[in-house]
Amino acid sequence: MSLLQDIQEAVIADGTELGPILLKLRLLAARLGSEPLEEWVKFESEGYPNEAPVPDYRRIPVSYVGSFSGAFGSGINNAPIPPYLIEKFCGKHWTNYELRQSVAAIDELVKSSSDGGGSLQINAANLILMLQGKVYEEYACNDVHGAISRASLAELQHSVRSRILELTIEIEKSIPSSMEVEFGSSTSGNQKTSETVSQISQQVIYGNVTSINSSGEGAQFLISIEKGDDSAFKEYLVKAGIEESDAEDLLEIVEAEEPGDRDEPFGSKAKEWLVNNLRKAADGTWKVGVSVATEVIKDAVLKYYGLK
Numbered sequence: 436m437s438l439l440q441d442i443q444e445a446v447i448a449d450g451t452e453l454g455p456i457l458l459k460l461r462l463l464a465a466r467l468g469s470e471p472l473e474e475w476v477k478f479e480s481e482g483y484p485n486e487a488p489v490p491d492y493r494r495i496p497v498s499y500v501g502s503f504s505g506a507f508g509s510g511i512n513n514a515p516i517p518p519y520l521i522e523k524f525c526g527k528h529w530t531n532y533e534l535r536q537s538v539a540a541i542d543e544l545v546k547s548s549s550d551g552g553g554s555l556q557i558n559a560a561n562l563i564l565m566l567q568g569k570v571y572e573e574y575a576c577n578d579v580h581g582a583i584s585r586a587s588l589a590e591l592q593h594s595v596r597s598r599i600l601e602l603t604i605e606i607e608k609s610i611p612s613s614m615e616v617e618f619g620s621s622t623s624g625n626q627k628t629s630e631t632v633s634q635i636s637q638q639v640i641y642g643n644v645t646s647i648n649s650s651g652e653g654a655q656f657l658i659s660i661e662k663g664d665d666s667a668f669k670e671y672l673v674k675a676g677i678e679e680s681d682a683e684d685l686l687e688i689v690e691a692e693e694p695g696d697r698d699e700p701f702g703s704k705a706k707e708w709l710v711n712n713l714r715k716a717a718d719g720t721w722k723v724g725v726s727v728a729t730e731v732i733k734d735a736v737l738k739y740y741g742l743k
Contacts, residue, residue, distance in 0.1 A: 468629035472636040483535040492594040494531045503574040557581030662741035675731040676723030694740035
């Protein structure tokens with residue numbers, strides 16, 4: 436049985452833990468020469484460091500309860516705090532927690548609460564000061580607890596498992612030779628194989644990713660742009676070969692204008708900017724050709740507006 440088939444069999448079997456499956460997938464990624472896939476497997480196995488971005492499926496909703504005290508010994512204990520108030524006064528990152536623990540740690544959390552009532556507690560001490568006088572008028576906030584439900588943890592487990600299966604299926608379809616990789620094999624993938632596996636990994640793990648050939652030499656980059664993501668929008672254009680100052684100018688325009696539709700996402704000022712600046716692709720100021728620049732810019736705007 437090939438290494439790829441072994442991973443597929445294990446991932447769909449009942450009761451199998453994710454840790455050993457990820458180790459096999461990391462070995463397969465190394466044999467096929469895909470650093471992005473190796474890195475993802477490493478993060479899932481060992482946990483995500485603070486400087487590493489987490490995939491969307493690791494942003495988990497958090498529920499909060501608080502204890503409040505008022506005059507004459509009055510009080511309200513274990514009162515649910517609406518997510519709206521948390522986001523309004525403390526920021527959205529408090530209601531969508533970035534879960535950075537390893538899958539092994541998550542497995543243990545789920546197993547330790549097999550009765551279905553367990554949860555992961557979040558350190559929410561900083562919210563006490565932020566919510567003073569903003570939840571109940573004339574009541575002091577004394578304590579806040581945040582919790583991620585066991586169901587959300589189980590859903591994260593399923594997301595990782597389903598991505599592993601989808602990855603191996605897409606690799607099998609796109610690279611038939613991957614079925615020949617075995618435990619005892621020491622062969623590694625060529626550059627084309629490595630690029631294909633890396634692109635599949637980016638698409639399956641992060642989604643909404645575009646690959647663009649930015650030069651005649653075939654240089655490629657993979658960038659994910661979420662709706663309203665200013666930094667990713669600018670980085671996407673700059674890596675395509677567009678001057679940073681021009682990317683910043685376009686970002687300012689698309690922020691201010693209302694989006695169009697999928698066929699014509701540009702507003703009037705964006706169209707004017709496009710006409711005035713595409714000459715930079717023609718005269719070599721931008722390190723990208725006119726046709727590719729047009730494709731890159733339209734694609735970036737569509738994704739920034741959430742139209743693609």
